[in-house]
Amino acid sequence: MADATTNPTNTGLTTADGKPLKAALAHAQARSRRRAFLLVLPLLLFIVITFIVPIGQMLKRSVYNDGFTVQKNLTTGEKTPIMVNLANWFDENPAGTEPDETAFVALVEDLKTLKETRAAGQAGTRINYELPGSRSLFTQGARKAKKLQPPFKEALIELNPKWGDPKLWQVMRSASSNLTGTFFLAAMDRTRNADGDIMSVDEDHQIYLKLFGRTFMLSVLITVLTLILAYPIAHLLATLPLRYSNLLMIFVLLPFWTSLLVRTTSWMILLQSQGVLNDAMVAMGLIGNDNRIQMMYNKIGTVVAMTHILLPFMVLPLYSVMRPINPSYVRAARSLGATSWTAFRRIYFPQTVPGIAAGALLVFILAVGYYITPALVGGSDGTLISNLIAFHMQKSLNWSMAAALASLLLGGILILYWLYDRLVGIDNLKLG
Amino acid sequence: MALPSYASRAERIWHYTYLVICVLIFLFLIAPILIVIPLSFNAEPYFTFTEKMLSLDPTGYSTRWYDLLLTFGMNAPDATRDSSWWADAWENAAWIRATKNSLIIGFFATVLATGLGTLAALGLSKPDMPWRRPIMAILISPMIVPIIITATGLFFFYSYIRIGSWGIPYLGIILAHATLGIPFVIITVTATLSGFDHSLTRAAANLGANPRTTFFRVIMPLILPGVISGALFAFVTSFDEVVVVLFVGALDEQTIPRQMWNGIREQISPAILSVATILVIISILLLATVELLRRRGEKLRGISPQ
Numbered sequence: 001m002a003d004a005t006t007n008p009t010n011t012g013l014t015t016a017d018g019k020p021l022k023a024a025l026a027h028a029q030a031r032s033r034r035r036a037f038l039l040v041l042p043l044l045l046f047i048v049i050t051f052i053v054p055i056g057q058m059l060k061r062s063v064y065n066d067g068f069t070v071q072k073n074l075t076t077g078e079k080t081p082i083m084v085n086l087a088n089w090f091d092e093n094p095a096g097t098e099p100d101e102t103a104f105v106a107l108v109e110d111l112k113t114l115k116e117t118r119a120a121g122q123a124g125t126r127i128n129y130e131l132p133g134s135r136s137l138f139t140q141g142a143r144k145a146k147k148l149q150p151p152f153k154e155a156l157i158e159l160n161p162k163w164g165d166p167k168l169w170q171v172m173r174s175a176s177s178n179l180t181g182t183f184f185l186a187a188m189d190r191t192r193n194a195d196g197d198i199m200s201v202d203e204d205h206q207i208y209l210k211l212f213g214r215t216f217m218l219s220v221l222i223t224v225l226t227l228i229l230a231y232p233i234a235h236l237l238a239t240l241p242l243r244y245s246n247l248l249m250i251f252v253l254l255p256f257w258t259s260l261l262v263r264t265t266s267w268m269i270l271l272q273s274q275g276v277l278n279d280a281m282v283a284m285g286l287i288g289n290d291n292r293i294q295m296m297y298n299k300i301g302t303v304v305a306m307t308h309i310l311l312p313f314m315v316l317p318l319y320s321v322m323r324p325i326n327p328s329y330v331r332a333a334r335s336l337g338a339t340s341w342t343a344f345r346r347i348y349f350p351q352t353v354p355g356i357a358a359g360a361l362l363v364f365i366l367a368v369g370y371y372i373t374p375a376l377v378g379g380s381d382g383t384l385i386s387n388l389i390a391f392h393m394q395k396s397l398n399w400s401m402a403a404a405l406a407s408l409l410l411g412g413i414l415i416l417y418w419l420y421d422r423l424v425g426i427d428n429l430k431l432g
Numbered sequence: 433m434a435l436p437s438y439a440s441r442a443e444r445i446w447h448y449t450y451l452v453i454c455v456l457i458f459l460f461l462i463a464p465i466l467i468v469i470p471l472s473f474n475a476e477p478y479f480t481f482t483e484k485m486l487s488l489d490p491t492g493y494s495t496r497w498y499d500l501l502l503t504f505g506m507n508a509p510d511a512t513r514d515s516s517w518w519a520d521a522w523e524n525a526a527w528i529r530a531t532k533n534s535l536i537i538g539f540f541a542t543v544l545a546t547g548l549g550t551l552a553a554l555g556l557s558k559p560d561m562p563w564r565r566p567i568m569a570i571l572i573s574p575m576i577v578p579i580i581i582t583a584t585g586l587f588f589f590y591s592y593i594r595i596g597s598w599g600i601p602y603l604g605i606i607l608a609h610a611t612l613g614i615p616f617v618i619i620t621v622t623a624t625l626s627g628f629d630h631s632l633t634r635a636a637a638n639l640g641a642n643p644r645t646t647f648f649r650v651i652m653p654l655i656l657p658g659v660i661s662g663a664l665f666a667f668v669t670s671f672d673e674v675v676v677v678l679f680v681g682a683l684d685e686q687t688i689p690r691q692m693w694n695g696i697r698e699q700i701s702p703a704i705l706s707v708a709t710i711l712v713i714i715s716i717l718l719l720a721t722v723e724l725l726r727r728r729g730e731k732l733r734g735i736s737p738q
Binding site for chain 1: 446451458460461478548549551552554556558565567569570573578590592610614668674675692693696697700723
């Protein structure tokens with residue numbers, strides 16, 4: 001033993017079976033690391049397959065759309081390429097080339113194929129995303145393509161003058177390659193002109209940036225409102241003896257456990273123009289029966305209902321930060337002559353800032369992506385970006401557009417999530 | 433939170449104002465949830481208190497909406513209520529079918545989420561877990577990523593792998609709901625494990641128990657309350673989830689939230705309020721269970737409220 005301590009490098013410590021202690025320790029640690037990792041592995045695989053892969057696939061769809069190049073038979077799953085001739089012409093001629101007769105010959109050939117494969121609607125829809133009104137152009141063109149006589153340029157333009165539109169040719173060129181940034185451009189209210197330069201769309205067609213802005217503003221407003229409402233009650237809960245605060249905590253946790261749809265329904269009932277709140281105000285004579293306040297299907301409905309729904313997510317982190325604050329600090333400040341306001345401002349409040357950051361980030365992250373409540377009480381001007389994604393998924397069926405919007409939203413959320421992990425740590429997420 | 437005896441007059445006034453503000457905020461939190469309960473007994477098809485209700489006239493109240501809930505979708509709702517009527521209700525009533533679907537989906541999603549989640553939480557709370565932080569971030573992310581994005585991704589993914597043709601009913605929804613419930617299981621179980629005294633496992637080993645005996649006889653009983661709360665969270669998440677069901681559910685895969693969603697979107701009737709009331713009562717029971725479990729867990733681990 002004395003040898004080992006005085007001259008450790010030469011002899012080295014060994015375990016009972018003669019291995020060097022260092023190697024044995026490393027071996028044991030590696031084994032325990034492996035064991036811990038193996039416990040997590042099944043879940044990690046599960047999440048990757050059911051969550052990460054689907055989202056990755058969706059992200060891909062935002063820059064990948066083969067609506068103008070491949071026709072897929074829905075029953076057999078067989079894929080046939082379409083618009084081949086036109087794609088070849090685009091390959092041979094650089095962007096900005098005036099479409100000549102060879103281009104139109106290729107186009108007419110492709111229109112005939114569209115008729116045979118019944119893909120005219122699909123190809124037209126793909127162009128329609130960028131140039132509204134083009135779907136009928138393609139269905140009509142495919143129907144009549146067989147009867148057209150050369151020269152095809154004049155014949156097609158005579159059939160519909162839109163075929164000569166340079167913008168249409170620019171869109172067809174970009175659609176003939178599967179990879180496209182068009183949907184991201186459109187999601188940021190940008191478009192390409194006939195020469196392929198990026199520019200903003202007309203003022204009255206700018207909907208996406210406006211909606212991103214509104215989502216951001218409403219989320220900030222909701223976060224501030226939840227903070228204002230949560231701070232006093234979290235403080236009360238933190239300063240009461242545990243026996244009472246556990247009881248009062250039920251008021252915070254019950255909404256947390258109640259179905260989201262139930263809470264949204266309750267707000268619909270309260271806020272309706274024939275609802276409880278308006279009736280109460282009429283009965284008290286605060287407002288006349290004829291001018292009931294419209295509180296639902298607009299921003300007010302979204303803000304009020306979401307503030308209520310997200311309030312517990314603010315109260316819980318605040319409470320967990322406030323509870324361990326030692327009350328004697330404030331008392332010490334008071335005894336040193338601070339007024340109660342100064343003691344609060346200089347002593348108590350700074351200690352609660354971590355809780356405020358945690359709660360505010362969490363509420364903001366949840367608010368930005370909210371869907372259900374705005375969809376039910378938001379009407380037209382109280383909806384958020386999620387609702388537009390749902391619209392593109394279910395109504396306009398412009399799935400690439402939905403994917404592009406979702407990617408932008410996801411990017412923003414992930415930055416906030418990273419920030420949350422940095423500042424608060426995911427381990428500190430608490431649920432009651 | 434008693435007022436100190438040296439408080440000035442202004443402080444006293446502020447103190448009571450503060451208490452009033454707090455009461456109002458608690459009211460804001462709880463009133464919207466409780467308001468649906470009396471309104472669901474409304475005899476009229478309105479969403480507000482009628483004069484008869486306000487004057488506590490019994491004729492202003494009725495259980496007609498609960499009755500509608502039961503009979504809606506039945507073949508012969510007006511037949512005499514004998515055993516065949518109840519059989520009809522059990523088979524065909526829309527809300528009963530939705531309840532059955534919700535329970536089946538919720539059960540399997542909870543089992544999946546709790547099993548995988550508890551295992552992973554055990555691994556995550558080991559001191560030498562590699563890449564702990566990034567893995568934790570990935571496992572919690574289903575809670576953070578907006579539900580519409582998850583639903584959109586799953587919609588594409590499920591149609592790509594043609595999950596509908598695999599012949600397992602509800603499979604897509606169950607997998608999705610398990611994913612959504614996992615963060616809650618991870619959070620509650622790791623929280624329980626963080627207060628876990630590891631000298632107990634060493635003591636067990638010292639007394640001759642092998643790792644398996646230690647796990648089942650020492651660790652499991654101690655973390656069980658946390659696991660059950662996690663499972664309840666996962667179940668509630670699935671029981672309340674509507675967006676994924678709307679996106680990936682087949683037409684006949686109606687669940688309670690989906691049925692509610694349709695009811696609210698199309699024509700909202702007070703029957704929705706009776707569903708809401710039942711759900712509120714369920715959530716009160718769940719909350720009570722979780723609270724009891726939490727206390728039990730604290731007692732087991734020797735942490736008791738002062």
